[in-house]
Amino acid sequence: MKLADVMSAMHFDLLAQVALVIAVAGFVTVMVAVFLARNREPFRRAALMPLADDPTVVRGPGDRA
Amino acid sequence: MASPGMRNERMEQFVYDDAIVRLFLLATLVWGLVGMLVGVVIALQLASSVFNLGLPWTSFGRLRPLHTNAVIFAFAGNAIFTGVYYSTQRLLKARMWSDALSRLHFWGWQAIIVAAALTLPLGINQSKEYAELEWPIDVAIALVWVAFSVNVFGTIAKRRERHLYVAIWFYISTLVAIAILHIFNNLVVVAGPFKSYSIYAGVQDAFMQWWYGHNAVAFFLTTPFLGMMYYFLPKAADRPVFSYRLSILHFWTLVFIYIWAGPHHLHYTALPAWASTLGMLFSVMLWMPSWGGMVNGLLTLRGAWHKVTEDPVLKFFVVAITFYGMSTFEGPLLSIKSVNALSHYTDWTIAHVHAGALGWVGFMVFGMVYWLLPRLFQAELWSKRLAELHFWIATVGILLYVVAIYAAGLTQGLMWRAFDETGRLAYPDFIETTMRLIPMYWVRVLGGVLYIAGMVFCGVNALMTWRSGPARYAEPVHEAPSLAPTAPAPAAAGGFRRAAWHRRWEGLPVTFSVWVGVAVVVASLFEVVPMFLIGSNVPTIQAVHPYTPLELAGRDVYVAEGCNNCHSQMIRPIRAETMRYGEYSKPGEFVYDHPFLWGSRRIGPDLARVGGKYPDLWHVRHMEDPRSTTPQSIMPAYPWLARTPLKWSAVERGVAAQSTLGVPYTPEQVRNAGGLAREQAKQIAGAIARQGGPAGLEETELVALVAYLQRLGTDIKKPSSVAAAAGSGEGAGR
Numbered sequence: 001m002k003l004a005d006v007m008s009a010m011h012f013d014l015l016a017q018v019a020l021v022i023a024v025a026g027f028v029t030v031m032v033a034v035f036l037a038r039n040r041e042p043f044r045r046a047a048l049m050p051l052a053d054d055p056t057v058v059r060g061p062g063d064r065a
Numbered sequence: 066m067a068s069p070g071m072r073n074e075r076m077e078q079f080v081y082d083d084a085i086v087r088l089f090l091l092a093t094l095v096w097g098l099v100g101m102l103v104g105v106v107i108a109l110q111l112a113s114s115v116f117n118l119g120l121p122w123t124s125f126g127r128l129r130p131l132h133t134n135a136v137i138f139a140f141a142g143n144a145i146f147t148g149v150y151y152s153t154q155r156l157l158k159a160r161m162w163s164d165a166l167s168r169l170h171f172w173g174w175q176a177i178i179v180a181a182a183l184t185l186p187l188g189i190n191q192s193k194e195y196a197e198l199e200w201p202i203d204v205a206i207a208l209v210w211v212a213f214s215v216n217v218f219g220t221i222a223k224r225r226e227r228h229l230y231v232a233i234w235f236y237i238s239t240l241v242a243i244a245i246l247h248i249f250n251n252l253v254v255v256a257g258p259f260k261s262y263s264i265y266a267g268v269q270d271a272f273m274q275w276w277y278g279h280n281a282v283a284f285f286l287t288t289p290f291l292g293m294m295y296y297f298l299p300k301a302a303d304r305p306v307f308s309y310r311l312s313i314l315h316f317w318t319l320v321f322i323y324i325w326a327g328p329h330h331l332h333y334t335a336l337p338a339w340a341s342t343l344g345m346l347f348s349v350m351l352w353m354p355s356w357g358g359m360v361n362g363l364l365t366l367r368g369a370w371h372k373v374t375e376d377p378v379l380k381f382f383v384v385a386i387t388f389y390g391m392s393t394f395e396g397p398l399l400s401i402k403s404v405n406a407l408s409h410y411t412d413w414t415i416a417h418v419h420a421g422a423l424g425w426v427g428f429m430v431f432g433m434v435y436w437l438l439p440r441l442f443q444a445e446l447w448s449k450r451l452a453e454l455h456f457w458i459a460t461v462g463i464l465l466y467v468v469a470i471y472a473a474g475l476t477q478g479l480m481w482r483a484f485d486e487t488g489r490l491a492y493p494d495f496i497e498t499t500m501r502l503i504p505m506y507w508v509r510v511l512g513g514v515l516y517i518a519g520m521v522f523c524g525v526n527a528l529m530t531w532r533s534g535p536a537r538y539a540e541p542v543h544e545a546p547s548l549a550p551t552a553p554a555p556a557a558a559g560g561f562r563r564a565a566w567h568r569r570w571e572g573l574p575v576t577f578s579v580w581v582g583v584a585v586v587v588a589s590l591f592e593v594v595p596m597f598l599i600g601s602n603v604p605t606i607q608a609v610h611p612y613t614p615l616e617l618a619g620r621d622v623y624v625a626e627g628c629n630n631c632h633s634q635m636i637r638p639i640r641a642e643t644m645r646y647g648e649y650s651k652p653g654e655f656v657y658d659h660p661f662l663w664g665s666r667r668i669g670p671d672l673a674r675v676g677g678k679y680p681d682l683w684h685v686r687h688m689e690d691p692r693s694t695t696p697q698s699i700m701p702a703y704p705w706l707a708r709t710p711l712k713w714s715a716v717e718r719g720v721a722a723q724s725t726l727g728v729p730y731t732p733e734q735v736r737n738a739g740g741l742a743r744e745q746a747k748q749i750a751g752a753i754a755r756q757g758g759p760a761g762l763e764e765t766e767l768v769a770l771v772a773y774l775q776r777l778g779t780d781i782k783k784p785s786s787v788a789a790a791a792g793s794g795e796g797a798g799r
Contacts, residue, residue, distance in 0.1 A: 005600065015591065015595070019591045022587075023321065026317070026321060027317075027318065027321075030313065030314060030317045030318075031314065033313075034310040034311075034313050034314055035310060039310075043309040043310055043313075044305075044309070046228055046230060046231070046309050047299075047305040047306050047308075047309040048305050049156060049226075049228070049230040050152075050155075050156070050230065050232075050295075050296050050297075050299045050300050050305075050306075051299060051300070051303065051304075051305060053155040053156055053158070
């Protein structure tokens with residue numbers, strides 16, 4: 001008996017259902033994490049990162065390397 | 066944004082490596098110009114076959130993959146690296162981990178592009194769309210990608226910022242997913258220094274190719290550009306992203322859903338219906354995260370819309386994000402089976418692709434380039450007015466292009482399926498439908514010329530800005546507190562309810578990357594495992610037998626000339642198709658097709674059942690000059706095929722490689738492949754001469770191609786006794 005025979009005999013509708021449950025569970029988990037009010041402040045700070053990505057300049061532009 | 070309480074008090078000084086960013090930016094502009102120029106050339110070739118120039122290396126079939134590879138991997142690729150190298154260093158407050166790896170990445174990638182530019186016009190290709198490059202170049206791509214990944218992960222490891230901003234997540238997903246896609250779609254058996262055969266066959270090869278093809282769009286043309294959007298748009302607008310929460314949802318839903326969607330490229334083909342339906346459902350689901358990202362991008366400009374009127378950078382970004390929204394609405398629409406039945410194989414798909422490529426990718430690149438030019442070259446942008454002109458001329462160019470090609474696609478689709486009042490095809494002659502498109506093809510040329518003119522303006526602006534910069538660039542020294550290697554990740558105070566687990570992931574890049582990899586691999590396996598292991602997916606057909614050695618050599622010629630760029634080999638079970646082309650294609654007909662050659666477009670008619678439809682001499686005349694058999698044809702002429710000697714040693718290597726892949730050639734057929742091929746070539750050449758054609762073709766590539774074309778689709782028409790004889794090794798002739 002080949003592996004393909006075994007796989008062919010399996011009920012793959014179950015696989016699709018398992019995939020759906022995993023997908024929904026993952027989505028709900030991320031949703032919960034993202035929209036909890038307590039996370040507002042960390043996310044607000046994270047959103048500012050591109051605007052605050054220039055740290056202290058010790059020698060500014062114009063200096064020759 | 067170092068997390069409070071997590072700082073080591075020791076301050077560190079560092080300098081960003083902007084020289085590598087400058088190199089990638091210049092390469093983006095140079096290769097963009099080349100790739101788009103080739104695009105205009107092939108657009109001209111479709112409007113008039115004269116522009117094929119009668120040369121092998123300038124014919125449409127060879128240049129089309131050059132165009133797609135150049136704009137995707139050379140233009141967009143170098144742009145990705147420009148954005149990643151610039152933003153990663155700043156978001157992580159660290160110079161790239163290794164300057165040597167950065168240079169290896171840059172020069173390695175340029176060498177790969179040059180190798181592609183040389184090999185594709187020479188007809189060296191694997192046939193798979195966006196994965197045409199042959200195995201030595203594939204190996205080089207893998208090595209360079211590893212160098213790039215090591216450099217990025219090394220930089221993440223030595224970063225001075227605990228939190229990984231969402232742009233970095235998108236970059237990580239690109240690194241992980243592209244590595245997986247590239248490796249598994251390019252698994253081959255080598256048949257020579259520049260020749261290989263896919264290890265997958267037929268249905269499974271098609272599935273793997275479009276798993277790759279669709280996700281190359283996802284993880285090469287979408288996720289890195291979204292990362293760049295989340296970094297450069299807030300910079301240009303001087304406002305934070307509208308919703309960081311939405312960006313997290315955008316990321317995880319895209320990563321998990323995108324990977325399933327590939328089979329929507331194969332609706333109504335021989336792919337099993339379950340895979341096709343799964344691909345459609347996940348494609349429709351993709352609409353939500355995609356529009357979440359678009360809304361997030363556009364709303365980042367809240368309160369800053371007045372800047373858009375003044376700033377060409379924001380103009381480019383706004384139109385880019387708008388095109389992202391339009392393309393990601395249209396993509397799910399096209400994935401719905403009933404819509405796809407009309408759109409597939411037509412120019413509608415081409416219009417969709419170019420709305421995304423020219424509008425989303427191109428304009429994101431130009432917005433980023435104009436934002437970077439003054440900062441990288443430490444001089445004011447040479448001409449803001451020229452940048453504005455670039456924006457307007459390119460916008461008009463895109464609109465001309467896509468409107469004309471949408472019209473062409475709809476025209477094709479509707480004409481192909483039109484019936485007259487007696488129930489017969491209204492346009493039974495394929496060339497009738499082609500002729501209707503020619504005016505629209507000329508409009509496309511005009512649109513392309515305008516877009517490329519804008520690209521030239523951008524190049525001039527970049528060059529002049531570069532020239533007005535200092536002789537030596539200043540290298541500002543920055544300072545930030547280091548992250549102690551032993552410092553714990555942010556405390557999980559509040560546990561799950563505070564989503565600390567996700568922020569811990571973000572602080573642990575390896576764990577984060579592993580989960581991205583898991584999302585990609587698990588989603589892939591849900592489709593791949595059933596596809597490969599359920600026998601009923603590909604019911605065998607007793608009458609189907611391997612190609613003869615000469616037919617296999619002809620198939621190689623077909624691949625080298627890029628015939629699959631214009632001709633499909635897949636008749637869908639749709640009445641208009643079965644009436645036009647014959648019996649619909651069955652999965653079992655392709656079990657020996659390494660690689661599959663179903664194509665994705667019908668610039669010319671389907672060839673799945675062309676075998677036996679015309680005499681051998683017709684094919685000879687057609688290849689010498691297509692206008693001699695079909696006066697209005699836009700197909701290039703292939704006169705060189707009648708002069709190019711067939712490489713018999715390559716025939717033998719090809720049969721041996723196919724045998725390695727499990728194609729059931731007998732040991733005698735493998736040993737004597739060259740002899741069998743010569744014997745069949747003599748028979749066909751003799752028949753051609755007897756029909757009044759040229760003599761002495763038995764040593765040429767043309768005779769092999771004729772043998773292959775005459776075999777297509779004939780197996781299931783053969784009486785079982787003939788089929789059995791062919792399968793027992795007596796099938797050297799036909």
